Amino acid sequence: MAAPTTAADLVVAPSKPEDNYLTHDKGILSWIFTLDHKRIGLMYLVSVLVSFALGGFFALVVRTELLTPGKTLITHDQFNQAFTLHGAVMVFLVIIPGIPAALGNIILPLQLGAKDVAFPRLNLMSYHLWVLGALFLLASMVISAADTGWTFYVPYSTSTTTAVIPAVFGAFILGFSSIFTGLNFIVTIHKLRPPGMTWFRMPLFLWALYATAVIQVLATPVIGITLLMLIVERLVGLGIFDPSLGGDPVLFQHFFWFYSHPAVYIMIVPAFGVISELICAFSRKPIFGYKFIALSSLAIAFLGFLVWGHHMFTSGQSVLAGAIFSAITFLIAIPTAIKIFNWLATMYKGRIHLDTPMLYALAFLWVFTIGGVTGVFLATMSVNVHLHDTYFVVAHFHYVMMGGSITAFMGGLHYWWPKFTGRMYPERAGRVGAILVFLGLNFTFFPQFILGTRGMPRRYYNYLPEFTGLHQFSTIGAYILGAGFLLTAIYLLKSVRSGPKAPANPWGATTLEWTCQSPPPYYNFHEAPVVNRGPYDNYDKLRFDKKSRGYVPAE
Amino acid sequence: MSSSLIANIAAQPPQPQSPASPDYWMPFPASTVAGEVDWLYDFIFWLSTAVSFAIFAVMILFAVRYRARGREENELADKTSEHNTALEITWSVIPLFLVIAIFVWGFKGYVNLRTVPKEALEVHVQAQKWSWLFTYPNGYTDTELHVPKDRDVRVVIQAVDVLHSLFIPAFRVKMDAVPGRYTDLWFNATEAGTYPIFCAEYCGTAHSDMLSRVIVHEPGGFEAFLEQAQDLEKQMPPAELGEQLYRRQGCAACHSVDGSVQVGPTWKGIFGATHAMTDGTSVVVDENYLREAILEPQARIRQGFPPSMPTYKGKLEDYQLTALIEYIKTLK
Ligand code: HEM
Ligand SMILES: [Cu+2]
Numbered sequence: 110m111a112a113p114t115t116a117a118d119l120v121v122a123p124s125k126p127e128d129n130y131l132t133h134d135k136g137i138l139s140w141i142f143t144l145d146h147k148r149i150g151l152m153y154l155v156s157v158l159v160s161f162a163l164g165g166f167f168a169l170v171v172r173t174e175l176l177t178p179g180k181t182l183i184t185h186d187q188f189n190q191a192f193t194l195h196g197a198v199m200v201f202l203v204i205i206p207g208i209p210a211a212l213g214n215i216i217l218p219l220q221l222g223a224k225d226v227a228f229p230r231l232n233l234m235s236y237h238l239w240v241l242g243a244l245f246l247l248a249s250m251v252i253s254a255a256d257t258g259w260t261f262y263v264p265y266s267t268s269t270t271t272a273v274i275p276a277v278f279g280a281f282i283l284g285f286s287s288i289f290t291g292l293n294f295i296v297t298i299h300k301l302r303p304p305g306m307t308w309f310r311m312p313l314f315l316w317a318l319y320a321t322a323v324i325q326v327l328a329t330p331v332i333g334i335t336l337l338m339l340i341v342e343r344l345v346g347l348g349i350f351d352p353s354l355g356g357d358p359v360l361f362q363h364f365f366w367f368y369s370h371p372a373v374y375i376m377i378v379p380a381f382g383v384i385s386e387l388i389c390a391f392s393r394k395p396i397f398g399y400k401f402i403a404l405s406s407l408a409i410a411f412l413g414f415l416v417w418g419h420h421m422f423t424s425g426q427s428v429l430a431g432a433i434f435s436a437i438t439f440l441i442a443i444p445t446a447i448k449i450f451n452w453l454a455t456m457y458k459g460r461i462h463l464d465t466p467m468l469y470a471l472a473f474l475w476v477f478t479i480g481g482v483t484g485v486f487l488a489t490m491s492v493n494v495h496l497h498d499t500y501f502v503v504a505h506f507h508y509v510m511m512g513g514s515i516t517a518f519m520g521g522l523h524y525w526w527p528k529f530t531g532r533m534y535p536e537r538a539g540r541v542g543a544i545l546v547f548l549g550l551n552f553t554f555f556p557q558f559i560l561g562t563r564g565m566p567r568r569y570y571n572y573l574p575e576f577t578g579l580h581q582f583s584t585i586g587a588y589i590l591g592a593g594f595l596l597t598a599i600y601l602l603k604s605v606r607s608g609p610k611a612p613a614n615p616w617g618a619t620t621l622e623w624t625c626q627s628p629p630p631y632y633n634f635h636e637a638p639v640v641n642r643g644p645y646d647n648y649d650k651l652r653f654d655k656k657s658r659g660y661v662p663a664e
Numbered sequence: 665m666s667s668s669l670i671a672n673i674a675a676q677p678p679q680p681q682s683p684a685s686p687d688y689w690m691p692f693p694a695s696t697v698a699g700e701v702d703w704l705y706d707f708i709f710w711l712s713t714a715v716s717f718a719i720f721a722v723m724i725l726f727a728v729r730y731r732a733r734g735r736e737e738n739e740l741a742d743k744t745s746e747h748n749t750a751l752e753i754t755w756s757v758i759p760l761f762l763v764i765a766i767f768v769w770g771f772k773g774y775v776n777l778r779t780v781p782k783e784a785l786e787v788h789v790q791a792q793k794w795s796w797l798f799t800y801p802n803g804y805t806d807t808e809l810h811v812p813k814d815r816d817v818r819v820v821i822q823a824v825d826v827l828h829s830l831f832i833p834a835f836r837v838k839m840d841a842v843p844g845r846y847t848d849l850w851f852n853a854t855e856a857g858t859y860p861i862f863c864a865e866y867c868g869t870a871h872s873d874m875l876s877r878v879i880v881h882e883p884g885g886f887e888a889f890l891e892q893a894q895d896l897e898k899q900m901p902p903a904e905l906g907e908q909l910y911r912r913q914g915c916a917a918c919h920s921v922d923g924s925v926q927v928g929p930t931w932k933g934i935f936g937a938t939h940a941m942t943d944g945t946s947v948v949v950d951e952n953y954l955r956e957a958i959l960e961p962q963a964r965i966r967q968g969f970p971p972s973m974p975t976y977k978g979k980l981e982d983y984q985l986t987a988l989i990e991y992i993k994t995l996k
Contacts, residue, residue, distance in 0.1 A: 185869045258866050264843060265826040265868060352844025358827060359842060393732070394741040398752065423829065423838050425847040428778050432771050439763040443756065450755045453722050458742040460732035471723060478719050482712035489766055491697075491773025492705050495836040498829060498864040562689040562705075564682070564833025566864045569872035573860065575682055617735075653735045 129531065133631040144229035147629060149236050150214030151529060154522075156239065157211045158598075160202035165594060167195035172553075172587040175580045178572050188570040189256035190271070196259030197276060201283050202243055204510055205372065207518045208379035209325075210235065210290050213318050216525060217294060219622035219629060220312050222303040222638040227296040231289050238286035245279030248272075258568060260369075261336070263350035263361045267343045274343060277336045284333045287375075291325030294318050303621075305640035312620045312644040313402055317382025320406035324371045324378070324413065332368035335361065359424055366417035374413040376510055378406050380517030381448060384470050387520050388452045390618035391467035392459030395645035398451040405444040412441050422493045431490055438488040445481055449474060464616070465539030469520030472547040476512030480505060483558065501561025507554045519546065519597070526601070527611030531628040533658075534608060538600040545593030552586025612659020617651045620644050623660075680860035680877040682834065694859055694880065695835035696852040697777060702836075704769050711762065777837065780850040784816035791821065791828035791841035792974065794870035795914040796861065804894045805979065807912045809861060809878040811853055812886035818850045824974045829865035832878055840865055853880040870917075898983060906991025909984055918973070921995050928973060929966055935993045940967045954989045 130147045140148055170191045174182045183191065214232065218225050226232050249255050252272040257265055266273050298319050302311070338349050339361070348354025350361040381402075389396050396402060418426055418434035452474060461467065483505040487493050496502065526534050556579040561567075565576050572580065614623040621640075625633055652663040685692040689709070690702050732739050787809065788799040798819075799805045811817045821830055823841035830849065831838040839849040863874035881889060897905055910916055910931075918927035929939075935954075940946045942965045947953055956963055958980070961973035980988070 185872075189869065189871075256868070262827055262866070265866070268826065269868065352842075357844070392730070392741065393739075394744070395746055397744075397746055399746065401752070422774070424840050425842060425845070428775055431774065435770065436767055439767050442763060443759050446759055447752075447756055449719060453719065453726065454748075454751075456723070456726040456730065458744050459726075459730050460739040460741045461727055461730045462732050462735070463727065471727060474723055475720060478716050482708075482716055485712065485763065485766065486705065486708050489704060489708065489770035491701050491770045491777060492708070493770075494774065494777055494838050495701055495705075495833070497838060498831070559689060562691075563685075564691050564831070564860070564862065566831060566862045566872075568866040571872040573679065573681065573875075649740050653738050655736060658735075 128630060129626065129628040130631050131531070131628055142233070144225070144233055145631065146218050146225045146229065146232060147215045147529075149232050150211055150216075152236060153206060153211040153214055153239070154529070156243070157203055157207050160198055160243065161594075162598070164195055164198035164203055165591065167191045167198065169587060169591055171195060172584040174570070175572070176584050178574050178577055178580075180571075185570050186256060189568070190254040192568060193255050193258050193276075194250060197246060197255075197280070199510075200259055200372075200376075201280050202246065204376045204514045204518075205283075205287060206239060206290075207514065208383060208521065209294070209318055209321055209375075210239070210286075212383070212518070212521045212525060213294065213314075213379065214290075215529060216622055217297060217315065217318055218301070219528075219625065219633055220315055220620050221297070221301050221306070222621045222624075222634050222640070223297070223301040224632050224634070226293050227300055228293050231293050235286045235289040235293070238282055238289070242279045242282035242284075242286060245275045245282060247279075249274075249276035249279065260365060261339065262365075263339065263342070263356075263358045264352065266339060267351050274340055277340055281333055281336045281340075284329045284336075287325050288329045291322035291329075294322040295326065298322075303637040303640055309400065309403070310640055310643055311403075313385035313396060313399070314379075314382035314620075316403040317378050317380075317385070317406050320410040321375055321378045323407070324375050324410045328368045328371035328375070328414070331364060332372075335364040335368070338364075359421075359426075362421055362424060363417070366420045367414075370417040370420065371410075371413045373506075373509070374410055376514045378410065380473070380514045381406060383517040383521040383524075384452060384473050386618070386620065387466050387470040387524055388455050389645045390524070390616050391462045391464060391470065392456045393462075393617065393648045394455055394459040395643060396451065397454035397457075398447075399643070399645075401444075402448060402451055405448065409441055409444055412437060416441065419488055419493070422490055423497050435488055435490050439485070442481065442485055442488065449478060449481075462616075463540075464523075464536060465534070465543050466520045466524035466616075468540055468543040468547075469516050469523065472543060472550075473513060473516045473520065475547070476508055476516060476550055479555075480508030480512055483508065495564075496561055498567055499561035500557040500565045500567055503567050504554045504557035504561060507557070508550075512550050512554070516546070516550075519543070522601075524616065525622075526604075527615050528622060528627050528629065530605055530608075531611050532604045532608030533611050533615065534604040535600050538596065542593050542597040542600070545589060545596065549586050549588075549590025549593050553583050553590055554586070556580075556582045556586070609658075612654075612657040614651070614660040615658065617648065617653065617660035619647050619651070680858070680875055682860055683857055691833045692855075692859070693834065693836075694853055694855040694857065695837070696854055697773070698834070698836045698854075700773050700776070704766070704773060707769075708766060777849070780818045780848060781816040781852075784818040784850055785812070786818050786820060787811070788820045788822065789830060789841075790824060790979075791830065791863070791874075792824035792914055793826065793867055793917055794863070794874040795917060796830070796863075796874070796876045797912075797914060797979070799979070800890055802890055802894065803981065804890055805913070806893070807914075808876050810886060810889055811878060811880055813853050813856050813880050813882055816850060816852050818848055821847045821849070825972075826867050827865045828863045828867050828874065831862040831864035832859060833862070834859035834878075838864055853878075856880045856882045856885075897987075900987075902983075902987040902990040903994050904991075905984070906987035906989070909980075909988055910991060913976070913980070915988075928969055931992050932995045935995070941965060942967050951989055954992060955985060958985060958988065 130145055174188050249272040255273045255276040256271045341347050342349050348356040350356040350358050416434050416438045418430055419438045422431050560579045611627040613626050650663050651660040654661045683692045790797045798809050821839055821841045823843045828841040835851040837849045837851050839847050858877045858879050861876040861878055920926050920930045921932055923930050923932040934949050938946055938948050959977045961975055962971055965971045
């Protein structure tokens with residue numbers, strides 16, 4: 110498939126190298142009202158990382174409370190608020206926007222060789238809505254933080270005295286932000302591909318963002334309406350979900366998971382995209398099974414709409430409905446497994462560089478495998494009855510969301526950090542951080558599989574003394590994890606000021622974002638590059654240049 | 665038997681504890697379905713372990729074997745094909761057959777869990793924040809679940825306020841309690857003993873304290889227990905029984921006896937007092953008012969409190985009502 114390249118599409122573009130998107134305009138307003146996708150992406154990135162620190166803080170509070178079976182630190186109610194805030198912040202403010210809106214915003218137009226996304230103003234509006242939604246979530250925190258869990262199940266959420274409405278309204282607004290980003294990405298990928306870039310010459314990260322965007326646009330309105338109905342029910346007592354008003358609480362669960370199962374693919378499909386980029390770039394080989402990976406993202410996105418009932422096997426749902434949900438869930442598991450095989454096959458006979466991004470990619474393969482196989486336990490109906498709403502589920506979704514989405518996010522962050530900031534992060538510290546995160550992840554969440562299997566229910570403030578040892582093990586793991594992220598935060602921040610200047614292409618990757626300088630100029634490319642090859646061809650046309658510590662076209 | 669029985673009824677239910685299990689992962693198996701569920705769990709467990717370790721091994725092998733020497737060396741990857749139809753079909757079809765098998769076994773097990781055998785002994789349970797109340801066929805009520813060994817038992821589940829979920833790990837059963845509808849689960853206990861009961865669906869402040877125990881009696885022991893338990897209550901001084909009912913029936917979740925205000929008014933010192941009602945009238949708290957307040961709590965609502973108390977009509981026998989009223993009278 111590899112047509113010979115003209116050197117033109119690998120040439121570094123700038124005319125005035127000192128001018129880049131970071132220095133092009135000055136002043137705070139030039140950021141707040143910028144239409145530049147890179148600046149918007151960077152603002153998303155900072156916001157997501159700050160939210161991650163906040164969500165991480167609540168996680169450590171929760172884990173610390175669980176060091177002893179009784180009270181350790183806080184009260185019943187404070188504990189319930191802490192785990193609710195942890196979940197809501199991590200899901201709505203970190204993982205959902207993390208890869209698409211933060212990393213994707215910067216990288217998507219660059220990988221297309223485009224100047225910007227299709228609708229820059231809509232892009233800015235997405236970010237402003239995100240900030241507004243986040244403020245509502247925080248407002249709930251200040252007034253009297255919601256204690257419903259991130260799932261907002263009725264009738265508890267319509268009867269508790271905490272500030273549920275601001276939190277739910279925040280999630281409602283964040284939904285719009287997510288829809289707008291999705292819409293923007295779909296149009297951008299359809300319309301702004303450069304000459305010669307056919308669908309099957311797109312980098313897999315773009316395929317992943319495309320599939321994600323489709324889910325965002327189709328699924329998010331459902332949660333929007335559901336949350337609105339919840340607010341109306343709470344405000345004026347309309348009986349939709351509350352049985353004492355003639356409603357049906359199980360209906361809420363159907364609506365909620367009709368969005369939230371597809372939402373888990375909003376969280377993981379972009380991660381798949383990042384991992385495909387990393388495995389290729391650091392094995393220096395084209396991907397194995399390009400078309401399968403590209404199209405299976407779309408298939409997963411579609412099938413993901415048909416499995417929501419696997420969260421409700423013990424809700425009294427009919428056996429037939431349960432069987433259909435279970436069967437489709439198993440079907441989705443297979444393309445997911447095959448992707449892992451594809452990534453391994455890509456590494457086969459590669460030349461593998463174990464830099465920090467690749468360590469995160471390998472950590473992803475490990476941790477996501479465990480997350481995936483434990484999904485199979487949960488999809489098995491009779492076994493699910495025992496495991497549902499226990500720590501087993503908690504461990505499963507942390508392995509896939511923390512271990513999958515966040516690990517991929519960290520990998521992508523390090524991979525593109527030179528492009529975003531124009532600086533290299535310190536490699537040795539990066540590796541130590543990645544290893545700490547990997548160890549912390551497994552120490553924290555593996556014991557929770559055992560806890561759940563033994564019958565420890567989730568969302569418990571007190572627990573039976575027989576569970577103490579495993580809980581303490583888990584808490585220590587969480588501290589290791591915290592240390593890993595703290596270290597990462599410190600060296601990344603330092604590198605912004607004092608890191609060595611980054612070359613245009615430090616990793617020798619072949620996708621288009623590496624052909625413009627680091628950081629990219631304001632308009633990215635002087636003219637749209639012409640693409641006549643697959644995204645991962647031409648590793649042999651690049652040569653490492655010792656002086657700039659980056660790759661340049663081989664003569 | 666009978667002295668331990670009194671202790672059993674009188675004491676605040678002790679913290680439940682699981683018996684030691686022969687398995688590191690699964691809790692002690694004590695029902696007819698446990699074996700089947702555990703078998704399937706173990707099958708998936710070993711299959712997953714094998715697949716995961718194979719993936720880890722290949723990954724580590726490749727990362728070591730094909731590790732590049734350094735960027736300066738400018739090594740190029742060996743050319744390998746970007747497709748291999750035989751390989752790709754193998755790794756798609758084998759997992760497909762495996763998951764079909766797992767699905768079918770899981771489905772069969774689930775059908776079994778959801779198909780209640782005929783002639784099962786029926787126990788009703790009412791879930792409310794944050795207690796369980798089991799009602800037996802003879803009308804006796806208890807916060808703990810007593811069942812006979814080797815007999816099918818159906819638990820009919822009902823929730824008063826929000827969602828709860830009845831979870832008995834030793835039996836591998838769980839079912840949500842949903843306000844406004846009945847759900848049920850069944851089991852057949854195979855080992856006498858006591859096992860923990862948890863609330864598995866988050867229900868607010870004291871969700872993690874909504875614990876109870878299931879007590880599996882040897883054959884014959886269950887019937888004897890039910891008869892005695894009812895009689896024992898009748899032989900107790902009413903105020904003493906009232907104090908136990910206060911805790912066992914879940915009154916304690918909303919009413920204090922020390923003067924502190926919780927969801928509902930405290931019971932301390934209310935007998936004989938005069939209270940203002942939301943309809944503007946005022947009431948002297950006497951036996952008849954208390955009776956009405958327990959059986960028809962919505963009839964008159966005391967000012968400053970939400971109308972959130974459930975009715976206890978049909979849940980308390982007359983002598984139990986009297987006992988509760990006598991108990992309230994002692995709280996000066
Ligand atoms: C092989 C793939 C997977 C399978 C078969 C699978 C299956 C399941 C099942 C059956 C449940 C319901 C468990 C219960 O509540 O009883 C579940 C829960 C969950 N899964 Fe997965 N899953 C898979 C992958 C993922 C991925 C990739 C993500 C997200 C990145 C994810 C996120 C979640 C979350 C968030 C929950 C529980 C949410 C909650 O109850 O709060 N899963 N999974
Ligand atoms: Cu799901």
